[in-house]
Amino acid sequence: MRVPLSWLKDYVDITLSPEELAYKLTxxxxxxxxxxxxxxEWGRDKIFVGQIxxxxxxxxxxxxxxxxVDYGAPEPIEVVTGAPNxxxxxxxxxxxxxxxxxxxxxxxxPEKRYxxxxxxxxxxxxxxxxxxxxKELGISDNHETIIILPDDAPVGTPLVDYMGDVVLDIEVTAxxxxxxxxxxxxxxxxxxTGAELRLPTIEYPEEGPPASELAAVEIADPDLCxxxxxxxxxxxxxxxxxxxxxxxxxxxxxxxxxNVVDVTNYVMLEMGQPIHAFDYDKLRQHKIIVRRAGDDRYxxxxxxVERELNPDMLLIADAEGPVAxxxxxxxxxxxVTESTRNVLIESANFNRVSIRRTSRALGLRTEASTRxxxxxxxxxxxxxxxxxxxxxxxxxxxxxxxxxxxxxxxLPPKREILFPLNELERLVGISYPKEQVVTILSRLGFExxxxxxxxxxxxVPTHRGDVTQVADLVEEVARIAGYDQIPxxxxxxxxxxxxxxxELHWENVAKNVLVACGLCEVKTYSLINEALLxxxxxxxxxxxxxxxxxxxxxxxxxxxxxxLPSLLLNLASxxxxxxxxxxxxxxxxxxxxxxxxxxxxxxLGIAMAGxxxxxxxxxxxxxxxxxxxxxxxxxxxxxxxxxDYAFAPTEHPAFLPGQTAIVQVNGETVxxxxxxxxxxxxxxxxxxxxxxxxxxxxxxLASYATSVREFKPVSRFPAVVQDIALVVDEEVPAEEVxxxxxxxxxxxxxxAVLFDVYRGKPIxxxxxxxxxxxxxxxxDRTLTDEEVNRFRKRIIKHLKKKVGAVLRGQ
Numbered sequence: 001m002r003v004p005l006s007w008l009k010d011y012v013d014i015t016l017s018p019e020e021l022a023y024k025l026t027x028x029x030x031x032x033x034x035x036x037x038x039x040x041e042w043g044r045d046k047i048f049v050g051q052i053x054x055x056x057x058x059x060x061x062x063x064x065x066x067x068x069v070d071y072g073a074p075e076p077i078e079v080v081t082g083a084p085n086x087x088x089x090x091x092x093x094x095x096x097x098x099x100x101x102x103x104x105x106x107x108x109x110p111e112k113r114y115x116x117x118x119x120x121x122x123x124x125x126x127x128x129x130x131x132x133x134x135k136e137l138g139i140s141d142n143h144e145t146i147i148i149l150p151d152d153a154p155v156g157t158p159l160v161d162y163m164g165d166v167v168l169d170i171e172v173t174a175x176x177x178x179x180x181x182x183x184x185x186x187x188x189x190x191x192x193t194g195a196e197l198r199l200p201t202i203e204y205p206e207e208g209p210p211a212s213e214l215a216a217v218e219i220a221d222p223d224l225c226x227x228x229x230x231x232x233x234x235x236x237x238x239x240x241x242x243x244x245x246x247x248x249x250x251x252x253x254x255x256x257x258x259n260v261v262d263v264t265n266y267v268m269l270e271m272g273q274p275i276h277a278f279d280y281d282k283l284r285q286h287k288i289i290v291r292r293a294g295d296d297r298y299x300x301x302x303x304x305v306e307r308e309l310n311p312d313m314l315l316i317a318d319a320e321g322p323v324a325x326x327x328x329x330x331x332x333x334x335x336v337t338e339s340t341r342n343v344l345i346e347s348a349n350f351n352r353v354s355i356r357r358t359s360r361a362l363g364l365r366t367e368a369s370t371r372x373x374x375x376x377x378x379x380x381x382x383x384x385x386x387x388x389x390x391x392x393x394x395x396x397x398x399x400x401x402x403x404x405x406x407x408x409x410x411l412p413p414k415r416e417i418l419f420p421l422n423e424l425e426r427l428v429g430i431s432y433p434k435e436q437v438v439t440i441l442s443r444l445g446f447e448x449x450x451x452x453x454x455x456x457x458x459x460v461p462t463h464r465g466d467v468t469q470v471a472d473l474v475e476e477v478a479r480i481a482g483y484d485q486i487p488x489x490x491x492x493x494x495x496x497x498x499x500x501x502x503e504l505h506w507e508n509v510a511k512n513v514l515v516a517c518g519l520c521e522v523k524t525y526s527l528i529n530e531a532l533l534x535x536x537x538x539x540x541x542x543x544x545x546x547x548x549x550x551x552x553x554x555x556x557x558x559x560x561x562x563x564l565p566s567l568l569l570n571l572a573s574x575x576x577x578x579x580x581x582x583x584x585x586x587x588x589x590x591x592x593x594x595x596x597x598x599x600x601x602x603x604l605g606i607a608m609a610g611x612x613x614x615x616x617x618x619x620x621x622x623x624x625x626x627x628x629x630x631x632x633x634x635x636x637x638x639x640x641x642x643x644d645y646a647f648a649p650t651e652h653p654a655f656l657p658g659q660t661a662i663v664q665v666n667g668e669t670v671x672x673x674x675x676x677x678x679x680x681x682x683x684x685x686x687x688x689x690x691x692x693x694x695x696x697x698x699x700x701l702a703s704y705a706t707s708v709r710e711f712k713p714v715s716r717f718p719a720v721v722q723d724i725a726l727v728v729d730e731e732v733p734a735e736e737v738x739x740x741x742x743x744x745x746x747x748x749x750x751x752a753v754l755f756d757v758y759r760g761k762p763i764x765x766x767x768x769x770x771x772x773x774x775x776x777x778x779x780d781r782t783l784t785d786e787e788v789n790r791f792r793k794r795i796i797k798h799l800k801k802k803v804g805a806v807l808r809g810q
Contacts, residue, residue, distance in 0.1 A: 001169075001170045001172050001179065001180050001181075001185070002036075002167050002168070002169055002170075002251065002252045002253045003167065003168045003169075003170055003182060003185050003252070004038075004165050004166070004167050004248060004251040004252060005018065005021075005165060005166045005167070005168065006165045006166075006248075006251075007182055007248050007251070007252070008182055008185060008186055008189065010182075010198070010200075011182065011183055011186035011197060011198050011199065011200075012186040012189050012190045012193075012195050012196070012197055012198065013195045013196070014189065014193070014195070015193070015195075016193065018035050018166045018168070019035065021168070021189070022035055022168060024189075024192045024193070025168070025170065025185075025188065025189070025192070027479075027482065027483060027484065028188060028192055028479045028480060029173070029176075029479050030170050030171075030172065030176075030179060030185070030188060031170065031171040032168050032169065032170055032171075033169045033170070033171050034168075034169040035166060035167075035168060035169075036166070036167040036168075036169060037164070037165075037166055037167075038138075038139070038163075038164055038165040038166070038167060038251060039137075039159065039160040039163060039164030039165065040160075040164075041103050041114070041138065042102075042137065042158070042159050042160040042164065043101070043102055043103065044158040044160055044161075045158070046098060046099050046101050046102035046103075046117075047096060047097065047098045047099070047102050047132070047137075047158065047159045047160070048071040048072065048096075048097050048099075048155075048156060048157065048158060048159060049071070049094060049095075049096065049097070049149060049153045049154060049155055049156065049157045049158075049159055049162050050069040050070060050071040050077075050094070050095050050096070050097035050131070050155065051069065051070045051071075051092065051093070051094055051095070051155045052067055052068070052069060052086070052090055052091055052092060052093045052094075052095060053068040053069065053070050053076055053091060054067075054068040054091055055067050055068070055086050055087060055088050055089060055090040055091065056068065056088065057088050058080065058123060058125060059124070059125070060123040060124050060125070061122075061123045063082055064080055064081065064082050064122065064123060065080075065081055065082075065083075065086055065087070065088055066078050066079070066080055066081075066125060067079050067080075067081050067086060067095075067131055069095065069097050069129075069131065070155055070156075071097050071155065071156055072155055072156020072157075073156075077097070077099070077128060077129055078127075078128075079097070079127045079128070079129045079130050079131060080122040080123075080125050080127035080130075081130065081131050081146065083131065083133070083145055083146040084144065084145060085145040085146060085148065086131070086146065093148050093149075094148065094149035094150065094151065094153040094155070095131045095132075095146055095147060095148065095149065096131065096132040096137060096146070096147045096149065096159050096163075097129060097130075097131055097132070098117055098129055098130050098131075098132050098136075099117070099128065099129045100117055100118055100119045100128050100129060101116065101117060101118075102116070102117045102129075103115075103116055103117075104117055104132065104136045104137070105135060105136050105137070105138050107133065107135045107136055107143040112138075117129070117130065131146045131147075132146060132147060133145060133146050133147065134147055137159075139163075139247070139250060140250055140255075147243075148243070149162075149163075149243065150242070150243055150244065163247065165247075165251055167251055167252075168185075170185065174374055175374075175466040176466060177272065177371055177374035177375055177376055177465075178272060178377070178463040178464060179272075180272050180370070180371050180374070181268075181269065181270060181271050181272030181273075182269055182270050183199065183270060183271055183272070184272055184463070187443075187444065187445060188444075190443055191440060191443035191444050191480050192480060194443075197443075200270075200387065202383065202386045202387050202390055203390070204386075204389065204390045204393055204400055205400070206400050206401065206402040206403070207399040207400060208232065208233075208234050208399040208400060208401035208402060209401055209402065210401060210402045210403055211230065211231055211232050211401040211402060211403050211404050211405050212403065212405055214232050214234075214280075214286060214401055215230050215232060215280070215283075215286050215287070215288065215344055215405055216286070216287045216288070216405070217230050217287075217288045217289075217290075217405045217407045218287070218288070218289045218290070218407070219290045219407050220289055220290060220291035220292075221290065221291055221292050221314065222409050223351065224290075224292070224314045224326075224350060224351040224354045225290045225314065225326065225348060225349070225350050225351070226349050226350075226351075226378055226408060226409045226411075227348060227349040227378050227381055227406070227407070227408035227409070227411070228288070228290055228346070228348040228349075228381075228405075228406075228407050228408070229346075229347045229348065229381040229382050229385045229404050229405070229406045229407075230288060230344055230345065230346060230347075230385070230404060230405040230406075231344075231345045231347075231385045231386065231388070231389045231400070231401065231404045231405075232280060232342065232343065232344050232345070232389075232400070232401040233342070233343045233345070233389055233392045233393060233396070233398040233399070233400050233401070234280075234341070234342045234343075234398055234399050234401065235341060235342065235397065235398040235399055236260060236340065236341060236342070236343055236392060236396040236397055236398040237396050237397050237398075238258050238259060238260055238336060238337065238338050238339075238340050238396060239258065239259055239338075239396070240256070240258060240259065241256055241258065241259045241262040241263075241395060242259075242395065245259075245262055245263075245266060245395070246262070248266070249262060249265060249266060249269075252269050254269070254367070258336065258338070259392070259395040259396045260277050260336045260340065260343055260392055260396055261277060261336055262395075263275075263277075263388055263391040263392050263395060263396075264276060264277050264345075264388060265367075266391065267384055267387050267388045267391065268367065268368065268371070270387070271380065271383070271384050271387060272371060272376065272380070272463075273347060273371075273376060273377075273380045273381060273383075273384035274327065274367070274368035274371055274372060275345060275346065275347050275384060275385070275388050276316075276324060276330050276345075276346040276368075277336050277343050277344070277345055277346070277388075277392075278323065278324075278330070278334045278336070278343070278344040278346065279334050279335065279336050279337065279340045279342070279343070279344075280342035280343055280344040281340075281341070281342055282323075282333060282334045283318045283323065283334060283344060284318045284319045284320045284321075285318065285319035285320075286318075286344075287318055287319045288316060288317075288318065288344075288346070289316075289317045289318070289319070290314065290315075290316060290317075290326065290348070291314070291315060291317055292311060292312055292313065292314060292315070293309040293310065293311055293312070293313045293314075293315050293322070294311055295311075296309055296315065296321070296322055297309055299315070299322050299325060299331060300331065300332045300333070301325060301328075301329040301330070301331060301332065301364070302329055302330050302331065302332055302335055303329070304332060307325065307362050307364070309325075310361060312354075312357075313325065313326075313354075313357075313358045313361070314326040314327070314350060314351070314354050314355075314358065316346065318334075324346075325358065325362070325364075326348070326350050326354075326355070326358075327348075327350040327354075327355040327358070327359075327368055327369055327372040327373075328355065328358055328359055328362065328364055328366055328368065328369045329364060329366055329368070342398075343392065343398075345385050345388050345389060345392075346385075347380075347381040347382070347384045347385035347388065348381055349376055349377075349378045349380075349381055349408075350372050352372060352373050352374065352375040352376075353373075355369050355372040355373045356369070356373035359373065375465055377462045377463040377465070378408070378411055378412065378462070379411060379462040379463075380462075380463065381406075382404060382406055385404055386404070412462070414459050414460060414461070414462060415459070415460040415467070415468065416457060416458070416459050416460070417457075417458045417460065417467075417468075417469065417470060417473060418451060418455055418456075418457055418458075418470075419451075419455060419456040419457070419458045419470055419473050420453070420454065420455045420470070421434060421437060421454045421455060421456065422454060423470050423471075423474055424437070424474055424477060424478075427471060427474045428474060428478050428486060429486060429487070429489075430485070430486060430487065432477060432481060434454070434456070436477075436481065437456070437477050438456070440476065440477050440480045440481060441456075441458060441473070441476065441477070443480075444461075444464075444476060444480070445461040445463070445464070446458050446459065446460060446461060446464075446473075446476075447459035447461075458473055502702070503602070503699070503702050506640060506698075506701070506702040506705050507586055507602070507698070507702075509639060509640060509705075510586060510604065510636055510639075510640070510698070510701075511584075511586065513635055513636050513639045514584045514606070514632060514636065516635075517582075517631070517632040517635055518582055518612075518613070519582040519583060519584045519606065519608070519632065520581075520582065520583050520584075521583070521584060521585065521586075522567070522570050522583045522584070522585050523585065523587070524563070524566035524567065524569070524570055524585060524587070525556060525566065526559060526560055526587070526588065526590070527548065527551070527555075527556035527557065527558065527559060527560070528555070528556070528557075528558055528560045528565055528566060529554060529555050529556070529557045529558060530545065530557070530558055532565035532566075532569070533558075533561075533562070533565060535565065535680065535683035535684060536562070536564050536565045536568060536654055536680055536683075536684075537653040537654045537677065537679075537680055538561070538562045538564055538565070538653075538654060539652075539653060540561065544592055545558050545559070545561065545592070546558065546559040546561075546590050546592055546598055547559075559590035559598070560589055560590065561589050561590060561591055562589055562603075562605075562695060563585055563587060563589060563603055563604075563605030563695055564605060564607075564654060564693060564695055565684075566585070566605075567583060567585060567605050567606075567607040567693065568607060568676070568680075568681075568684040568686065568691070568693070569684065570583060570607070571583060571607045571608075571609060571684075571686065571691065572684050572685045572686050575609060575610060575686070575689060578610065579610050579611045579621070580608075580609070580610030580611030580612060580613070580621065580624060581607075581608065581609060581610055582606075582607075582608040582624070582628075583606070583607055583608070584604065584605065584606045584607075585604075585605050586602065586603070586604050586605075586698055587602070587603065587605070588600040588601065588602055588603070589601050589603045601697060601699055602697075602698045602699050602702075603695060603696065603697060603698055604671070604694070604695070604696045604698040604701070605693070605694070605695050605696075606629065606632065606633075606673070606693060606694040606695075607691065607692070607693045608624050608628065608629060608691070608692050608693075609624060609686065609689040609690060609691040609692065610623070610624060610689060611623060611624070612624050612628060623690065624690070624692060625690070625692070626659055626674065626675060626692060628692070629673055629674075629692045629693075629694055630647070630661075630673070633663065633673065633694060633696075637663075637665075637701075640701065640702075640704075640705035640706075641705055641706040641707060641708065641709065642665055642701070642704050642705060642706075644665065644666050645663065645664065645665045646663075646664045646735055646739075647661045647662070647663060647664070647733075647735060648661060648662050648664060648733065649661055649662075649733070650662045650672060652672050652674070653677070654676060654677060654680055654693075655672070655673075655674040655675060655676060655677055655693075656674065656675040656676070656677050656678065659674045659675040660672065660673075660674030660675070661673060661674055663694075663696060665700070665701070665704045666704060668700065670696050670697050670700045670701055671694060671695050671696030671697055672694070672695060673692070673693065673694030673695070673696075674692065674693075674694075675690060675691065675692050676691040676692065676693050713779070715777050715778065715779045717777065717778055717779070717780070717781060717782045717783075718777075718782060719750065719775050719776065719777040720775070720776040720777070720783050720788050721773060721774070721775050721776075722773075722774050722776070722788065722792065723755075723771060723772070723773050723774070724741075724771070724772050724774055724792070724795070724796075724807070725756075725769055725770070725771040725772075725807070725808035725809070726769070726770050726771075726772075726796075726799060726805040726806070726807060726808060727763060727764075727767050727768070727769050727805065727806050727807075727808050728767065728768060728770060728799075728803055728804065728805045729766065729767060729768075729803070729804060730759075730766050730767060730768050732803045732805075734754050734757065734770050736803065737770055737772075737799065737803065737805065738752045738754060738772065740795075740798060740799055740802050740803065741772060741774065741795055741799070743798070744791075744794050744795045744797075744798035744799070745774070745776075745791055745794070745795050747778075748776045748777065748778060748783065748787070748788075748791050749774055749775070749776060749791065749795070750775045750776070750777045751773075751774070751775045752772045752773070752774050752775075753772060753773045754770060754771070754772055755771055755772070755773055756769070756770075756771035757769070757770055757771075758771070763808075769808050771808075774792075774795075776788050776791065
C-alpha cells in the first residue's frame with residue numbers, strides 16, 4: 001500500500017519525520033518497506049514554479065514557440081518549447097521551469113537515465129532552460145505535453161516545495177484489509193501519535209429522481225454477494241481529473257484515466273472499498289443482476305481481453321448478459337467514456353473466497369480483488385458509494401439521485417468482548433492503567449464501557465474483523481503502547497547439559513533433508529504377517545522370522561525384517577486420496593540372532609508414486625521417476641558428509657530388472673533402490689502406478705557420516721574447460737568412467753560432468769558414447785596447452801586400459 005504523506009495529512013496531523021513515522025508504524029505491525037521521496041532530484045535552486053507571461057512564435061520553426069516565463073527572479077526567462085498545449089498568445093499558465101544545471105530524466109532514453117540541462121540554441125534561438133513535462137520530472141510517462149499547474153501555484157517557489165511528496169510503501173498483512181486505505185493508515189497514525197483523526201464529511205444535495213425509480217438490483221446468489229449498493233449521478237461531463245487528484249493517484253501507484261473513473265479509484269484508496277462506475281445508458285433495462293456465470297463462457301474485460309469463465313464465477317449482469325466480473329474487473333461494453341452522461345455507481349461486498357478463486361483462475365489480480373479477497377466490512381459500501389457520488393458531482397457535475405438502491409442480507413452486528421484487564425499482565429508481562437487502555441482502544445475505533453471487576457466491555461468496530469477474542473485486544477493495546485515498552489528479562493537458572501546421541505543426530509538430519517526434498521514422514525506398525533513378505537518378494541533371512549506367541553490379530557504376527565511391505569501398504573492407502581505421494585520412514589527392523597536378543601537394525605525406507613507436485617496455475621505436474629528417488633538419496637548422502645559413494649546396477653526380486661541399483665559407501669553395500677516390479681505393485685493394489693522405493697541400512701550410513709567439512713582455497717588462476725567423447729561397452733557405468741577420469745586426471749582435473757549419452761550410428765551395436773565436460777585448473781599457475789593435452793592423453797590411456805574406452809571418432 002503506497003501512502004503519500006500529503007494525502008495522509010488530510011486526515012491526521014503529522015509532526016514526525018518520515019523516518020520516525022515509518023519506525024512507529026513498523027513497530028506497530030505495519031511494516032514500511034520503503035520511503036520514496038517524489039522530487040528528491042529536483043534542485044531547489046534549479047526547478048521552480050513559473051508563470052507564462054507571453055508565448056511568442058519561433059522565428060525559424062512553425063512547431064516551436066518561445067515562452068516568456070516569470071519564476072520570481074528580477075527578469076523573466078525565455079525558453080524554447082514544442083509543447084502542443086502552449087500556443088502563441090497564451091499567458092497566465094503556471095508551469096514547471098527548469099534552469100541550466102537542473103538534473104532531469106531523458107524522455108527519449110529506453111531506460112531511466114538522467115541528464116544535466118545545459119543552455120542550447122534551438123533553431124537559432126538560445127534557450128537557457130525549459131518548461132518540463134511529467135516524464136522529465138519522473139512523475140509519469142507523459143511526454144507529449146508540459147505540466148500545467150493549478151492557478152494557485154505560488155510563482156517562484158521551488159517545485160519540490162510545491163509538488164514534492166514522501167510516499168510510504170507499507171506491507172499490509174492479510175488480516176488487516178482496513179489498512180489498505182489512506183483512512184485506515186490515518187487511524188493507526190492517530191492512535192500512535194495521539195493526533196485527532198479527521199474523516200471526510202459526506203454531504204450533498206440529492207436533486208435527481210429516487211434511485212429506486214432509475215435502477216433495479218437483484219442478488220441471485222446472496223451467498224456470494226451479501227450486499228450491493230447502487231447510486232446514480234445524472235448529467236455528468238467526463239473529462240480529465242484536476243491535477244491534485246491525478247498527482248495523488250500517481251503517487252499511490254495508479255494511472256489517471258478520467259474524472260469519473262479516477263474518483264472510483266480515489267475512493268477505493270481513501271476508504272478501502274472498491275468502487276465501479278457503469279455507463280448507466282449502456283445497462284439494458286437499467287437493471288443489475290448479481291449471479292453466477294452459469295452458461296456464460298466468455299467475457300471481454302476493460303483491458304480488451306476475452307476471458308474464459310467457469311460456472312461458479314460471480315458476475316454482474318444486466319437484463320441481457322454480463323457487464324462485469326464481480327470484484328475483479330469491469331466489462332468493455334459498459335465502461336465510462338467521454339460520451340457518458342449518466343453513471344451508475346457500484347459499491348458492494350463480495351464473498352472473499354469466491355473473489356480469490358476467480359482472480360486466480362483468470363490470472364487477473366487487481367487492486368479491487370486484492371481488497372475483496374481479504375474480507376471487507378459489509379457496513380462500508382453505502383458510505384463509500386455516497387463519497388463517490390459526492391466527488392463525481394464536484395468534479396464532473398450532474399445531479400445525484402435521491403437515496404440509493406441497497407440490497408443486502410442481514411448485516412452482522414458489532415461484536416462485543418468482555419475484556420478482563422488482568423489478561424494484559426498474564427499475556428504480555430506488564431500491566432497498563434485502565435485509562436491508557438481505554439484511550440488506545442478508543443483511538444482505534446473501539447467503544448469501551450466499564451464492566452466492573454477490573455474489566456471492560458469492548459465493542460469492536462465493523463472494519464476490524466480480525467479482532468475476535470481477548471488476546472486480540474491485548475495485542476492492540478501492546479502494539480500501540482509500544483512493544484519496546486515491554487521489559488526484557490533474562491532466563492534464570494542454568495540449563496542442564498544434555499548430551500545428544502550421535503545416531504539420533506543423523507536421524508534428525510536425514511528427516512530434515514528428506515522433508516526438504518518433498519517427502520512426508522510416516523510411522524507404520526512393526527508387526528506384519530508373512531503373506532505381506534511373500535507379496536513383496538522380499539528375500540527372507542536364513543534365520544527364522546521373529547513371531548509373536550499371542551498375536552492380537554492375524555495381520556500382526558511377525559516382527560518385520562524389512563520396511564518395504566509396510567511402506568507399500570501405506571502408499572496404496574494414501575494414493576486413494578492423493579495424485580502423488582512421497583513417504584519415508586526411519587524405523588527398526590528385527591533380525592534373528594542365534595543365542596542372543598534380536599538385532600534391531602535402524603533402517604531407512606522410502607516409497608513414492610504419482611505426480612511430483614500438485615497441479616497449479618503454473619502448469620501441469622509430471623510423474624515421479626527413478627531420478628526423483630535417486631536425487632533424494634544423493635541429497636541425503638551429501639548432507640551427511642558422505643563423499644565416497646556410488647550407485648551400481650543390480651537385481652532384486654522386489655524390483656524391476658534394469659531399473660534397480662545398489663548404494664555403496666566406501667565399497668560397502670548399504671542398501672538398494674529402484675522401481676517396484678509391476679507384479680509386486682499389483683499385489684499391493686498399485687497396478688496403476690509406477691512405484692519407486694528404497695531401503696538402506698541407516699546404521700551403516702550413520703557410521704560413515706561426518707560433520708567435518710573440508711574447505712579448499714579457490715584458485716586465482718583461470719580454468720581450462722574441454723569436452724571429451726568416449727565410446728565404451730554398453731554395460732560400463734557412466735559413473736565408473738567419471739571416477740576413472742578423476743583418478744587419472746589428478747591433481748589438475750577439478751570436475752568431470754556428463755552432458756551427453758548417445759547410442760546409434762555410427763556407434764557400433766553394444767557400445768555407447770559418453771561425453772564429459774572436463775575442468776582443468778592448478779592452484780599455483782596458469783595451465784599451458786601442453787600440460788592440458790598431456791593430462792588429456794593420460795586420461796584416455798587410463799580409460800582404455802581399465803574399461804576399453806576409445807576416443808569417439810578414432
